[in-house]
Amino acid sequence: MRKVTKIDASSVVSLVSKKLRVAAYCRVSTASEEQMESLAAQKEHYEKYIKANHGWEFAGLYYDEGITGTKKEKRKGLQAMITACELKQIDFIITKSISRFARNTLDCLEMVRKLIDLGIFLYFEKENINTQSMESELILSILSSMAQDESSSISENNKWGAKIRFKNGTYKISYPPYGYANTDGKMEIIPDETEIVRGIFKCALAGKGSYTIARELNESKAPTKKGGKWTGTSVRDILSNEKYTGDVLFQKTYTDSQFNRHTNRGQHEQYFVPNHHEAIICHKDFDAVQAVIRQHGSEKNIDKGSSKYLNRYVLSGKIICGNCGGHFKRRTHYTARGSYIAWTCQTHIEHKEECAMKYISEDGINKAFVLMMNKLKFGYKSVLKPLQNGLKAMRGESRITALADLNERIEKNADRKRVIAELVGKGFLDAALFTKELSDIMTEAEMLKQEKKRLERSATGNHQQLSELDALIHYLSRNPEIIEFEDAIFQRFIENIVVYSRDEIGFCMKCGITLRERMVN
Structure with missing residues (x-):
């Protein structure tokens, strides 16, 4: 069988x-x-x-x-x-x-x-x-x-070609703003969107803010260019865009050598072309809106082109929501007994369903800061001194030795690469072995390069952290406890504030530590 x-x-x-x-x-x-x-x-x-x-x-x-x-x-x-x-x-x-x-x-x-x-x-x-x-x-x-x-090279050629078209006024706008469409290389108005644009300018002239206009547009279900929601930023972009007057300012942005785009703040020439296309807004109304925007900025201490809130109040741009990561906006709350200043998560203001974090009072923040700084004054020797000693030790000989060792290994790696290149060039090393060896060398080279960068970044970061820590300890050791909130002290030592809840916030200090504190109402 x-x-x-x-x-x-x-x-x-x-x-x-x-x-x-x-x-x-x-x-x-x-x-x-x-x-x-x-x-x-x-x-x-x-x-x-x-x-x-x-x-x-x-x-x-x-x-x-x-x-x-x-x-x-x-x-x-x-x-x-x-x-x-x-x-x-x-x-x-x-x-x-x-x-x-x-x-x-x-x-x-x-x-x-x-x-x-x-x-x-x-x-x-x-x-x-x-x-x-x-x-x-x-x-x-x-x-x-x-x-x-x-x-x-292609990018530079394209830039050169665009520059020539800027100069002679023949540059075609590939992505027209809301209210316009590109037809055969020419900007033509879209009637339905045009009415929305005019309505936005009318609201601005009536004194409405960009966030209020955006909210009303969303409530009326006015379509956006990409089908999303209106925001204060998108409304402001429309109100400040000169193209709605029929004029065009070319090269408001530019691309750097790493292909990243930036706002042109005088780094490159700009080109202004009047009567480039049909206008939606007359120059008189457009100029009036710019005057309103400047007036609002002056009242709130905002300079055009600067970061949105950094120059307004000491807490502006500093308060971060621990729930959604958004920034807090300053608002005035009115009650029967008067008014008070509060800070509310921007996401919660615009979309309550996306963030449930409610407002916190500015007075509560100020009192929490005073309490935190006074606690730190009486406990800095046990809290900050050990951190200071640790950072000083990390800055010592061990770091110098580690960098020297890395540089030596990088040089040896480069020598190995040159040697096998010579060997294969003279026919002493076959292609298969050369490929394997070179792959190993390049992998090691990349690893050493990244390790050196990490060590250098760590050294720089630790130096900055130690410098900030020294300044904080120096201040705490030489000054009495503070009685009330002081802008200068806050700005000197605090990077930002994280709001964990209406009852607890964290002060992220420039020396690298975060101290939680209960809100005091």
Whole structure:
């Protein structure tokens, strides 16, 4: 009788070679018609290409359109593909080139390494690089650096082209403000939205504040540009936008070398174009609204362009909600016996269902601060002195020794890298071993670099903390207990206040400690 071996059903599956699940990623930088056609062509190409390989299984096409490649966080298609990889739904990825995948060196290497750790490799068609078999990560690093330089060059060329169009008045506004639409490169008004804009200006001229106007717009269910809710900020943006007069001020913002956007406060030239498009608001009404805004700012001690509340009151911008993380706003409460100042969470004011934190009185905050400082005065030797001694010890020889050791290890790592490069160049080291060695060296180099940064940041932070702690101890040891709240003392030693409840708040001090105190009413 022949011997028969039973094979379980699960084992049968393993005997059949699994197809490689292959996905493709493509991207176009702008949302122009030509680029959209390019995206459609890429999608068609990759779908046919993957399905034509019998050993491959089509695992999806991921793409981003009208999105810059310099910031991976803004590319939803790319992020969706990474998530699918983490869920083990993809085995291999094809993309056109490194510059299509990422134009930021750090992002590119970070994503490649992450995918390799997941056991997923990429093939870059243009550069003919397969991360599964490439000779070294150094090649990818060099090419992605070139892609980043290309991105910077394109950015500078775009800036130069935009500047020329600013000067001759031919620049097209790609994202018009609320009330306008871009039709064939020209801004045209949207009748329904136009009426809302005029209503906003009318309310402002009547003396209503931006938050009041926003609340009324939400109550009347007036549509926003993106379908969200109106806020005081969105109303203020409309009231201060010169485009509603038909004029345009170009280059109100600019992008730095790291592709981050900033408000232009004189760093670059600006260009003013009158009568650029049809106006919604006349210059007289617009100027009158700006005068009202300036008057409100003057009354509340707010300078245009400064942080919202920092110059108003000593507590402005300092009180943080322990429930939602929002900032507290100063308000005046009226009762039958008079009025008093209170601070309320901004989120609670606008959306009570999102934060239940109620107001706290300013007088209660002031009394709690006085109580906390006087407790600290009588107990600083047992509370602050041990912390001071610990920070001084951390600043000593051990830190210097640690930095010296790190610098020596970084130099040795660089020497190892040079040696294996010479060996492979002379043919004494094969490509496979070179790849492994270089990968280990670069991993160690990155680890040492991050450790040095952490140690340097720690040293700087500890120095600042110790300096603040010395100043606080010096003050407490030389001054009597305080009788009432003093702005100067609060500003000198307190970073911010965290409100845990209406009965308890925490004073976060600049020396790095947080002291909780009961509210005194």
